[in-house]
Amino acid sequence: MNAGRSASPVVGIVGLHGAYGRWLRRFFEERMGLRVVGHDPAGDDTLPPHELVRRADVLIFSAPIRRTPELIREYVALADGAEDGRLWMDVTSTKHAPVAELLRSRAEVVGLHPMTAPPKTPTLKGRVMAVCPARVEAWREWLDGFLSMTEAECVTVEPSEHDRAMALVQGLVHAAHMAQADVIRDFAPALGGLERLRPLRTVGYELDLTVTERILSGNPAIYEDIQFENPHVLPALDRFAEAIDFLRTRVRQADDDARREMRSRLLDANAAFFGAPALADGSHGFERLGYLLADLESPDYLSVFLPEDHPGSLRALLAVFEHRGINLASIHSSRTPDGELHFRIGLDRAQVRAMPAEEIAALIAAIQAEGIGRVLSGRGLQRT
Structure with a gap:
């Protein structure tokens, strides 16, 4: 089997140190177990472009929109046909110009647009990915597997559309x-x-x-x-x-x-x-x-990170409130600015206002002492 069409191709990223380049590197290495090499046009000389072209079975252009078509032209000229049988893609917010330049190569070509900033999550679950499969044959199975692993909602569309x-x-x-x-x-x-x-x-x-x-x-x-x-x-x-x-x-x-x-x-x-x-x-x-928004504005809440995300974790957390007879006004899962999944638990305001400060402290201590979760914040609960 051709190494470039195997289940474990070497992935090259042009723009390795940019925001999406960094996210893609983590995704391919940690989620797909692939080797990633790259070069960044903004002054990174660790791997020269000609070496990147030679080593990458899958080459992804992740550069500023204004620079991407020009960069693709440079790499097409540099490859000079060596890209035949490989897969080249881009991840910019416009598709017509980049895909047109990619099609000047001999590689198979796909234009991608993840319609979100690089997320703090390991996948694109819940986000949309525009997919322009301009010339894909031998790489179709690998491409489908890659897109499936992103967990994005993939929408196939023509570049001009x-x-x-x-x-x-x-x-x-x-x-x-x-x-x-x-x-x-x-x-x-x-x-x-x-x-x-x-x-x-x-x-x-x-x-x-x-x-x-x-x-x-x-x-x-x-x-x-x-x-x-x-x-x-x-x-x-x-x-x-x-x-x-x-x-x-x-x-x-x-x-x-x-x-x-x-x-x-x-x-x-x-x-x-x-x-x-x-x-x-x-x-x-x-x-x-x-x-x-009204729930998120409530001043009485605990924000709790569950380090062990397995069936029953949330139930164990809620049991702490149940055992203390504390009513919940709301519960939402979201992520901190650092990308850590947590639960924001809104509490009944009247009940919380009537609770002695030591009871609130005991509640927080119980959550943490029993190893259920880590209390990240609790606006409105800490009183003197």
């Missing part, structure tokens, strides 16, 4: 939130800043602000490239600007005709397009997120 969709899914959404941030930056200081707006928040404002802050806390180059490197974004932005201008003009006009025109175009026509079933599902989803 992907980029048109991303103009709406990413480009338009990011643009709206960046513009909102710009407006908030101008107007919020006169109201006392973000901290004075927060007490008056709605669920919609809180969700929007969460997305905005996520964007602003990320790598600016990624959001810049999503706007500038996808040619389908500009028409979407033009149309977005026109819709905002339409609304602004009607609000400035401020008469009954303006109100009717605004409602007809921006509410009634769009509601008809989305359709009643989608609107009902969206409204229900919004309410669920509102309940979740």
